[in-house]
Amino acid sequence: MAKAKTAAKPAAKKKVKPNPANKKMFAKGLAVRREVLGKDYVDNSMANADEFMMSFQEITTEYAWGYVWGRPGLARKQRSILNLGMLAALNRGPELRLHINGALTNGVTKAEIKEIFLQVGIYCGIPASLDAFKIAKEVFDKRGI
Numbered sequence: 001m002a003k004a005k006t007a008a009k010p011a012a013k014k015k016v017k018p019n020p021a022n023k024k025m026f027a028k029g030l031a032v033r034r035e036v037l038g039k040d041y042v043d044n045s046m047a048n049a050d051e052f053m054m055s056f057q058e059i060t061t062e063y064a065w066g067y068v069w070g071r072p073g074l075a076r077k078q079r080s081i082l083n084l085g086m087l088a089a090l091n092r093g094p095e096l097r098l099h100i101n102g103a104l105t106n107g108v109t110k111a112e113i114k115e116i117f118l119q120v121g122i123y124c125g126i127p128a129s130l131d132a133f134k135i136a137k138e139v140f141d142k143r144g145i
Contacts (some may be wrong), residue, residue, distance in 0.1 A: 014051065016051050018058050029060075029064070032065045033069075035105075036105055076106040077106045080102055080108050084099060084116045084117075093131060117136065
């Protein structure tokens with residue numbers, strides 16, 4: 001009888017530190033990202049990034065949060081409204097959930113979120129709108145709103 005093979009243990013995770021191209025923009029993005037999404041969420045994302053994921057963390061923090069969210073042309077509330085519409089239209093549930101929380105932090109109201117997702121239903125389809133409403137309800141219930 002052949003011996004059963006034992007599953008190999010996963011290699012210990014190597015700590016990886018960010019090495020962004022533009023350290024000033026990265027620092028700005030990290031601050032904005034923490035303010036909008038919450039320090040715990042962002043710090044956990046950075047701490048859990050392995051070598052593969054750290055490049056994504058760097059580009060997201062530096063360009064999305066530092067360059068785009070850090071620009072003066074739109075208020076954070078306006079950027080959140082845009083994100084909710086786009087994420088709902090694209091059916092990006094996990095990101096939508098995250099950005100609903102961020103939108104609430106940025107002053108978007110429950111009533112405004114409802115209007116955003118109704119607009120999504122007309123221009124992007126009822127299934128996308130329905131998913132967005134369901135995710136928003138979960139977030140509201142969890143936050144007691």
